Amino acid sequence: MSDSIERVKCLIIGSGPAGYTAAIYAARANMYPVLYQGTQPGGQLTTTNDVENFPGYPDGITGPEMMIELQKQAERFGTDVRDGWISKVDFLGDVHKVWVQDDKEIHCETVIISTGATAMYLGLPSEQKYLQLGGGVSACAVCDGFFYRNQEVVIVGAGDSACEEAHYLSKLCKKVTMLVRRDEFRASQIMQARVKNTPNIEILYNTNTDEVLGDGQVVTGVRVKNNITDEVHEIPATGFFVAIGHKPNTDIFKGFLDLDPTGYIINVPGTSKTNIDGVFVSGDAADHVYRQAITAAGTGCMAALDAERYLASIDSTFEVNTATNY
16 A cells, blocks of 8 residues: 555544534544545534524524634544545445545545535525625525514525425514515425415515615615516515525535435435445435534534444454544
8 A cells, every 4th residue: 555545544524513523522432533624614604694503602603603613622632624625535445535635545444424515596696795794695594584583584495495494484574575486386285385374475476586685784675576577676675595405515425325316415214324334424415304503413423423333343453544643
């Protein structure tokens, strides 16, 4: 084996609540974890201004601050946190091989995947502006809906998730305007009925978002356009929610791991195990239902425990380049 190939007992791909929690548990179990943060260190929470539903923060915390604290906690127990991302993997042989940015090769005894998922947005400059400012654009009603209590909001989407989020917002907000691009929903009949029968949800069909309006700091409304009549009008709103789907960051695992049609990694129910022994998944790379920081952290714990038990079951004698790792 080439001296340039690093050997790692536990490699964690991706940061965020799942990756850092896995690292904390793996480090405390003397698994000498190496964690690559990925192209978005800290994951989706770094785009979240206020986090108030994660236990242990009675006064709330910003997403970036939480990720810094989790990273420090992982490093406290010896996790080797590194910049960079994994660009290629090979899980077909006895050794799990990964490559860092197509250059550095690492051989791993266990791999924990925490690459998460990326929320899909419309791509409007005004949408991205207020998303970056934390001024009223969100892709998670459960995360951010609380901040819009008794206010008027707009949500874009036509699937089950959009209907579920619109219904959730209707319990908090004075009015929810739902924008549906076509003349019908893509959602199941039961979900359609739920939003149609909610008095404070107004549904606008054949309607596209033209621009997210604001005062330079926060959202004040949405300009929409009917794609049949070309009629344009403005809707007053303090929040703009996008519910058009998520894309799991799992492309590099195609051909090695079992994925569902959307690209989420399929795990053995009740565990973090994948179809490859020694490869585990946590967080939003597998979870298309809950997508919360606390559930991601929980599955990160599961992945580390499953990896530890796997190593014990094979009576691991893997020699780690600890001098390189620390």
